[in-house]
Amino acid sequence: MNIQDGYAICYPQIKHPLLLEKDNLKQEYITLVKYYTDKYCVDDKLALFRLKTFSMALFGTTDLSNVFLPGENVSKLSRAITKTRFIPFRLYSYRYLLLFDCLLIIASEDENIGMKICNDLKSTINKRYHNTMDTMLSQMYKGDAAFAINKLITDEMVEEWNRIRSFINSLNRILTFTATMSAGKSTLINAIIGKELSYAKMAACTSTIIKFLTSPSRGSLCNIFYGEQMKQFQGAGDIREFTKGRKEPCCVNTFFISPLSSRKITLIDTPGVNSSQNLEHRKITRTELTSASTDILVYVIPVENYGSEGDFEHLSFIRKNVNYNSIIFVVNMMDSCDLEDDSVDEIVNNIEEHLIAIGFEKPIVCPMSAKAGMLIKQAMFGTELSDNDKKACSAYVGLFLNDGLKLGSLYPPVEKLSIRNDIGWLENTPDEVWSAFINTGIPGFEKLILNLDKEDKECWT
Ligand SMILES: Nc1nc2c(ncn2[C@@H]2O[C@H](COP(=O)(O)OP(=O)(O)OP(=O)(O)O)[C@@H](O)[C@H]2O)c(=O)[nH]1
Numbered sequence: 001m002n003i004q005d006g007y008a009i010c011y012p013q014i015k016h017p018l019l020l021e022k023d024n025l026k027q028e029y030i031t032l033v034k035y036y037t038d039k040y041c042v043d044d045k046l047a048l049f050r051l052k053t054f055s056m057a058l059f060g061t062t063d064l065s066n067v068f069l070p071g072e073n074v075s076k077l078s079r080a081i082t083k084t085r086f087i088p089f090r091l092y093s094y095r096y097l098l099l100f101d102c103l104l105i106i107a108s109e110d111e112n113i114g115m116k117i118c119n120d121l122k123s124t125i126n127k128r129y130h131n132t133m134d135t136m137l138s139q140m141y142k143g144d145a146a147f148a149i150n151k152l153i154t155d156e157m158v159e160e161w162n163r164i165r166s167f168i169n170s171l172n173r174i175l176t177f178t179a180t181m182s183a184g185k186s187t188l189i190n191a192i193i194g195k196e197l198s199y200a201k202m203a204a205c206t207s208t209i210i211k212f213l214t215s216p217s218r219g220s221l222c223n224i225f226y227g228e229q230m231k232q233f234q235g236a237g238d239i240r241e242f243t244k245g246r247k248e249p250c251c252v253n254t255f256f257i258s259p260l261s262s263r264k265i266t267l268i269d270t271p272g273v274n275s276s277q278n279l280e281h282r283k284i285t286r287t288e289l290t291s292a293s294t295d296i297l298v299y300v301i302p303v304e305n306y307g308s309e310g311d312f313e314h315l316s317f318i319r320k321n322v323n324y325n326s327i328i329f330v331v332n333m334m335d336s337c338d339l340e341d342d343s344v345d346e347i348v349n350n351i352e353e354h355l356i357a358i359g360f361e362k363p364i365v366c367p368m369s370a371k372a373g374m375l376i377k378q379a380m381f382g383t384e385l386s387d388n389d390k391k392a393c394s395a396y397v398g399l400f401l402n403d404g405l406k407l408g409s410l411y412p413p414v415e416k417l418s419i420r421n422d423i424g425w426l427e428n429t430p431d432e433v434w435s436a437f438i439n440t441g442i443p444g445f446e447k448l449i450l451n452l453d454k455e456d457k458e459c460w461t
């Protein structure tokens with residue numbers, strides 16, 4: 001595991017049962033978790049980071065100065081806590097939840113360490129509970145959700161644990177996004193992540209290589225790695241400022257509001273290659289494309305511009321010089337095309353023929369609107385939008401319910417997710433919002449990427 005993967009796993013922002021308790025019980029509990037973290041987490045910095053995220057879930061702050069109780073007798077504390085019964089029913093004690101939290105914070109990557117922690121905990125717990133603890137441990141690492149039954153481990157916690165385990169067991173896939181400037185690469189990356197992290201505007205703007213890595217732990221936390229340094233940010237705005245006009249490459253690690261968060265996926269944003277004011281942009285991108293390996297090259301074409309000189313030159317360069325396992329051509333900004341002239345099918349066929357003429361055999365062409373997908377996704381999953389974005393989002397929902405723009409039918413089917421049903425400023429029903437989202441092409445595109453890991457790789461060859 002590399003350093004970014006270690007920091008990708010942290011305590012998720014979930015409704016922890018301890019939130020209903022008084023601060024002193026929370027303090028005793030986290031002091032105990034700290035004891036096991038100090039004892040079993042081999043990397044001190046990583047241990048501190050994960051404890052901070054646990055503190056964030058319990059106390060709403062990463063400031064640990066008043067969180068731990070000093071000089072506690074650990075065995076006494078453990079005995080007391082593992083006997084304390086839950087609010088609201090007071091039927092179950094904290095012993096299983098404590099085991100769950102310790103495993104998530106310290107041992108999600110390593111079952112052997114999990115076993116050691118479990119044995120250590122057992123030394124302070126009555127023997128009659130040991131079998132259940134052992135069973136729970138083995139079920140957790142087997143991905144058997146039965147581990148949660150009758151232990152007040154919530155469905156949300158089970159989901160978080162399973163996502164972390166599936167992330168750990170996945171192979172890293174790299175997707176590199178390239179195009180001429182202002183094609184919508186950064187917007188597409190933001191749409192997949194569901195957060196506006198990469199700076200996007202109508203002028204040459206991405207100025208260095210920025211890698212976005214999935215974290216399986218739900219939350220708004222972003223870790224940024226640059227040079228030898230690492231920083232944490234909570235809000236998307238701070239990251240956007242950080243990436244804006246940046247000259248040095250960096251890596252951003254965060255939860256993607258996407259099914260992709262259960263896999264190790266790296267999305268690489270690159271500068272547009274045809275800026276006449278920033279000639280170095282082309283060099284930066286060409287160097288990345290020819291020297292680093294990528295699984296999928298995502299080539300973004302703005303629909304109104306296909307066949308441009310800039311695209312022809314860059315596509316020819318790619319065909320001759322770049323290695324990849326698969327290439328996908330995204331036809332972006334479908335919201336802006338005039339369907340009176342051509343239907344979606346005709347547009348896709350024309351672009352396919354154009355790409356075949358340049359030398360790409362059987363091109364995979366994905367029409368979409370990254371901007372509409374990004375805004376609707378944010379609205380559906382609770383991001384506060386500006387008034388302008390709300391207006392644009394409402395218009396996009398209307399547009400993508402239109403018969404002519406049912407882009408979702410061109411992609412593999414997507415399972416419906418539960419979304420907010422209280423978006424007051426939208427006049428549409430949640431079902432309509434979901435349909436519009438599907439029709440932007442973004443969820444189908446995410447599904448295509450996920451299919452890479454499945455046995456059926458037809459669409460990647
Ligand atoms: N109408 C519409 N506008 C879009 C869409 N996707 C992106 N845009 C807009 O196009 C402009 C450029 O988008 P970016 O994401 O910055 O493009 P880029 O390819 O990353 O640009 P560079 O980093 O400069 O190469 C922004 O103003 C976006 O809001 C889309 O699907 N529809």
Ligand SMILES: [Mg+2]
Nearest residue numbers: 185186205206
């Ligand atoms: Mg960009």
